Amino acid sequence: MAPKRRFHIRTYGCQMNVHDAEKVANLLSHAGWVATDDDGAADLLVVNTCSIREKAENRLYTDLGLLREWKAERPGRILGVAGCVAQQEGDTILRRFRTVDFVYGTHNLRLVPTLVAAAEQGERSLRIDETRSLERFDLPERHPDLPDATPGRAFVTVMEGCDMFCTFCVVPNTRGREVSRKAVDIAEEVAALAGRGVREITLLGQTVNAYGRHDVRRGKAAQAGTESFAALVRRLAAIPGIARIRYTSPHPAFFDDDLVRAHGEVAALCPHVHLPAQSGSDRVLERMRRPYTSAEYRALTESLRTARPDIALTTDLIVGFPGETDADFRETLALVRDVGFVDAYTFKYSPRPGTKAAVLSEAVDPALAQERLAELQEMLRSLTMAAHRARVGSETEVLLEGGSARRPGQLSGRDPYHRVVNLTGRAEAAGRPGDLVRVHLVEATPRSLIGEPVSSVRGAGGGKFLKPGAPTADEKGRNARL
Ligand code: SF4
Numbered sequence: 001m002a003p004k005r006r007f008h009i010r011t012y013g014c015q016m017n018v019h020d021a022e023k024v025a026n027l028l029s030h031a032g033w034v035a036t037d038d039d040g041a042a043d044l045l046v047v048n049t050c051s052i053r054e055k056a057e058n059r060l061y062t063d064l065g066l067l068r069e070w071k072a073e074r075p076g077r078i079l080g081v082a083g084c085v086a087q088q089e090g091d092t093i094l095r096r097f098r099t100v101d102f103v104y105g106t107h108n109l110r111l112v113p114t115l116v117a118a119a120e121q122g123e124r125s126l127r128i129d130e131t132r133s134l135e136r137f138d139l140p141e142r143h144p145d146l147p148d149a150t151p152g153r154a155f156v157t158v159m160e161g162c163d164m165f166c167t168f169c170v171v172p173n174t175r176g177r178e179v180s181r182k183a184v185d186i187a188e189e190v191a192a193l194a195g196r197g198v199r200e201i202t203l204l205g206q207t208v209n210a211y212g213r214h215d216v217r218r219g220k221a222a223q224a225g226t227e228s229f230a231a232l233v234r235r236l237a238a239i240p241g242i243a244r245i246r247y248t249s250p251h252p253a254f255f256d257d258d259l260v261r262a263h264g265e266v267a268a269l270c271p272h273v274h275l276p277a278q279s280g281s282d283r284v285l286e287r288m289r290r291p292y293t294s295a296e297y298r299a300l301t302e303s304l305r306t307a308r309p310d311i312a313l314t315t316d317l318i319v320g321f322p323g324e325t326d327a328d329f330r331e332t333l334a335l336v337r338d339v340g341f342v343d344a345y346t347f348k349y350s351p352r353p354g355t356k357a358a359v360l361s362e363a364v365d366p367a368l369a370q371e372r373l374a375e376l377q378e379m380l381r382s383l384t385m386a387a388h389r390a391r392v393g394s395e396t397e398v399l400l401e402g403g404s405a406r407r408p409g410q411l412s413g414r415d416p417y418h419r420v421v422n423l424t425g426r427a428e429a430a431g432r433p434g435d436l437v438r439v440h441l442v443e444a445t446p447r448s449l450i451g452e453p454v455s456s457v458r459g460a461g462g463g464k465f466l467k468p469g470a471p472t473a474d475e476k477g478r479n480a481r482l
Contacts, residue, residue: 013050151434280335320369
């Protein structure tokens with residue numbers, strides 16, 4: 001029997017891209033391919049691109065240049081390009097790089113086995129057509145031989161696309177308009193994951209809490225099989241075995257009272273929200289086409305804290321947006337300080353082709369933008385450290401993910417607040433990836449917490465589970481306003 005051919009997917013960008021790579025890996029496994037982590041061993045390599053930041057796009061072109069050698073090393077090797085840059089630049093990539101066999105866009109994952117088969121016959125293909133069809137979510141069950149990237153955790157797409165058109169963002173051009181899956185299909189997927197030992201799900205969507213909103217507004221949710229995002233969360237939390245639910249990334253404009261209340265009422269809903277603010281200045285928010293003011297954003301964070309006092313908030317912030325004055329930037333700093341974010345993704349604005357902001361006047365001097373970024377990051381570093389220090393001495397529950405990057409031989413995982421916790425002691429004693437472990441926090445570092453296991457409960461291997469997502473009284477007190 002001929003040996004099975006091997007594939008590797010190199011992924012850049014957001015969790016949506018990571019999950020797309022998982023879906024394609026599943027399709028290829030069903031088509032008889034075997035996953036490998038090693039480019040050198042692969043017969044098929046897919047580069048799954050991101051175009052949110054300028055650097056990621058440049059990285060693709062560098063990668064493709066270097067991969068000429070990879071392709072030439074062994075006849076019959078196949079090279080594919082996917083993701084947001086593929087969606088935007090499709091034809092250009094095929095023309096510029098003769099080594100690329102196929103390019104597919106964000107709505108065409110299902111076609112990958114067909115594109116690979118065509119490439120095996122020497123055909124080069126381009127599939128970047130956009131569709132609003134729900135068919136794109138209709139993928140086979142996970143292949144039994146596919147290794148779990150992170151045991152005990154899984155991403156679940158609930159909606160795709162974005163109708164918001166923030167002036168700095170390419171996503172509406174690369175991911176298309178909002179489309180929500182049927183709630184019963186999502187619940188079926190989550191139940192199947194729980195049956196395989198998954199304890200934590202992260203619901204994914206470009207504006208995840210916009211799920212079902214158009215159907216609900218038009219009174220057509222029942223017909224479309226959707227519902228409000230809060231109703232979906234409550235539905236999924238009722239599935240036996242699901243201990244933790246997260247979602248990313250929500251838009252501040254789509255939090256209704258029910259979703260805020262759910263944070264206080266649904267035990268499985270993790271006490272962490274990544275809530276992109278982008279700026280603290282109303283003037284800048286307006287130029288970004290973000291439909292809220294700084295005061296409205298603050299009010300939302302207060303409501304979330306009223307519902308769940310220990311909630312940890314993180315955010316995305318852009319500095320140096322065209323026209324940002326020093327006063328605007330100070331308002332961003334004030335927002336960060338007042339809300340008390342535990343962490344943030346911070347970016348220096350860079351224009352993306354095809355966006356409205358790319359043609360805005362009053363560009364901020366790059367050196368000044370860099371200074372602002374450094375000042376913002378300094379403030380965030382001190383907030384993160386203070387939040388971590390405030391938790392030393394408390395207990396938390398960690399879902400073990402695998403070996404610690406910094407401490408070889410030791411395990412690491414995330415707590416309900418989405419903080420990385422590295423465990424002291426040898427890995428074998430602490431548990432295994434996928435386990436939920438009760439941990440006593442003993443030390444704070446700038447990027448993580450360090451804890452000692454108090455008890456370990458098997459994730460997938462049966463046994464009794466700790467009550468999900470429920471901090472101890474001690475933890476509630478210490479984590480308030482992390
Ligand atoms: S809400 Fe704005 S930033 Fe988020 S994906 Fe849509 S356009 Fe991009």
